[in-house]
Amino acid sequence: MSTDPRDKRLRVSILIEFEGANYVIDCGPDFRQQMLSNKVTHLEALLFTHEHADHTAGLDDIRPFFFRQGDIPIYAHQRVLDELKKRFEYIFETENRYPGAPAVEVYEVTNNVSFEINDLHVEPVNVMHGKLQVFGYRFGNFAYLTDVKTIAAEEKEKLRDLDVLVVNALREEPHYSHFNLEEALAFVEEIKPKKTYFTHISHLLGFHAEVEKQLPENVHLAYDGLQLEL
Template sequence: MKLTFLGTGTSQGIPVIACNCEVCRSVDFHDQRLRTSVLIEYEGTNLLIDTGPDFRQQMLVNRVKRLDAVLYTHEHKDHTAGLDDIRSYNFKQKMDMPLYGRPSVLDQLKRDYAYMFTESKYPGVASVTLHEIENKPFTINQVKVQPIEVMHYQLPVYGYRIGDMAYITDAKTVSNTEREKLKDLDVLVINALQKKSHISHLTLEEAIQFIADINPRRAYITHVGHYMGLHKDVQNELPENVYLAYDGLILHG
């Protein structure tokens, strides 16, 4: 398995527009974060998780030549707003792009991108096929995908386990039932927005405790906000098997 962090920032990205904090002024590339997304390459299949506003830039920077499907975590715009640019893959691969998500997510996509779903589509409009998923395993090109339901305040969000890797973003709480699906992980990716308490995201301390409870071999923190602090400082505060992810980081497993 190969996992590429395409974006590791929160909904505004870093730097934040009009902000003059030390993180937003940092020239360290670790502190420059696009909206959260990952590419998973596994058994010959390329799976993208979320198409945020930076989708086009992420595909160009990482030279992603093929996508087999998109998995959606939830319907917020920082995870869906780049879908229109999927049409480049329609043209290149000569296929509709399969999109996987819970019904509420797919309904939101149909509202936001109504022009993609009309009977008489404008020429060149992106072509997609929608696949409703429930909280049970499914397969894409023989790759088994296990949804992990977490709560983003009161909004259900899907994380995903593929093989010995699990990816969770925008979580605040995770039930004991869902935690059982996270046993025996090599890699856990989990969100942590900042150090101060937040209503809908794990804090750094809460994420570290969650990692300790799950006990993966290694863990990576994503969906990071500018109030977290400088990458180099935060990394020095983390346990030895926990890492602050950054854009462009590649994991092999």
């Protein structure tokens, strides 16, 4: 009902542009719309946090990128890769492939093992989404975490000295598998990034402009189309 475009929230995702290459974290049901709206014409890799549908259901829409570029590299926990192979078997098929199906190059992400995508250094951060393991990712002094409920002390150490942290803040009421607003603010106070943006926001958190007034000076709500330069 809001007239503020910042309240028009699609499913959570982020695009990182580094040295001319595009890297997207998660491709939910809105992936196609997000790529078109932001005029993304090439995709160098796709990283997954976990297997839930709001983070993976748009995988088939890598098709236009595949037609232009060939196999699209994807990075995920082995459990997530196994789930994707069940849901999108035709994408991973190596024999008798449907001619129009996209294809991927598969790379397993393992906790405590950083990796490089071209010249981009990626450090996985292990968090818990209720009882489900989820990967966040750190790139230099920027970190992206979503669907966090708890995080071990050793994983928090991977998040020190951040310029920008993006983390979920679902609503004010407690939730069994997501940070609510109070928990997210407490996490920010503990990690102490220079600046924080909250994402994975439900309608129950309220309108962007109203919530923004209640947040600390260095904490903001993210919104669709937000661009940060680091």
